Amino acid sequence: MNYQEASEVAKRNPGSILSRDESGEFYVRGPDGQPVGGSPLKSPGLAHELKEKETRIAQLEQELSKLRLHVDAEVESRLKPRLESIEAEWAHVQKVKTQLQQQVDQTETSLRKLRLLEAAYAERFGAAEVKEVSVTVESRDVCSRCGGDGGVNGGCGKCDGTGWAISQRETVREEVQFK
Numbered sequence: 001m002n003y004q005e006a007s008e009v010a011k012r013n014p015g016s017i018l019s020r021d022e023s024g025e026f027y028v029r030g031p032d033g034q035p036v037g038g039s040p041l042k043s044p045g046l047a048h049e050l051k052e053k054e055t056r057i058a059q060l061e062q063e064l065s066k067l068r069l070h071v072d073a074e075v076e077s078r079l080k081p082r083l084e085s086i087e088a089e090w091a092h093v094q095k096v097k098t099q100l101q102q103q104v105d106q107t108e109t110s111l112r113k114l115r116l117l118e119a120a121y122a123e124r125f126g127a128a129e130v131k132e133v134s135v136t137v138e139s140r141d142v143c144s145r146c147g148g149d150g151g152v153n154g155g156c157g158k159c160d161g162t163g164w165a166i167s168q169r170e171t172v173r174e175e176v177q178f179k
């Protein structure tokens with residue numbers, strides 16, 4: 001009941017007391033202490049139902065918080081090893097990165113020294129340039145058919161009994177030429 005409804009009820013029941021419950025609802029109690037003209041919610045059947053619902057809600061809340069704890073523990077136990085391996089990989093990547101940076105620094109230092117040398121040589125002997133000359137390179141490998149023994153009576157068809165497989169490839173050689 002709101003205040004107006006409750007005060008109407010109180011007026012109709014001399015000796016009654018107008019009061020307010022925890023939820024802020026107004027209610028009226030008769031001289032005998034029993035509720036007078038109270039809201040339908042205060043009837044015993046509904047009050048019982050309300051109580052049951054409150055109990056059920058409390059149960060559900062408890063189950064929910066247990067479930068949350070369970071989920072948290074599950075997530076923790078699954079994520080932790082993954083997180084640890086990611087951290088280890090990350091540390092490895094950082095280490096490699098540092099090593100690469102050191103190599104870059106060393107290379108830059110070497111390059112600076114080479115340029116100084118190049119300038120000094122050019123001053124003394126004249127400018128030179130590096131030309132790329134293409135060359136044919138022969139390489140010898142053990143014949144894959146006869147295993148290098150040339151076959152029976154030197155009859156391996158692949159290496160003509162030499163035991164060697166000779167292959168040629170084009171490559172580029174760098175040469176210094178004075179201008």
Ligand SMILES: [Zn+2]
Nearest residue numbers: 143146156159
């Ligand atoms: Zn052969």
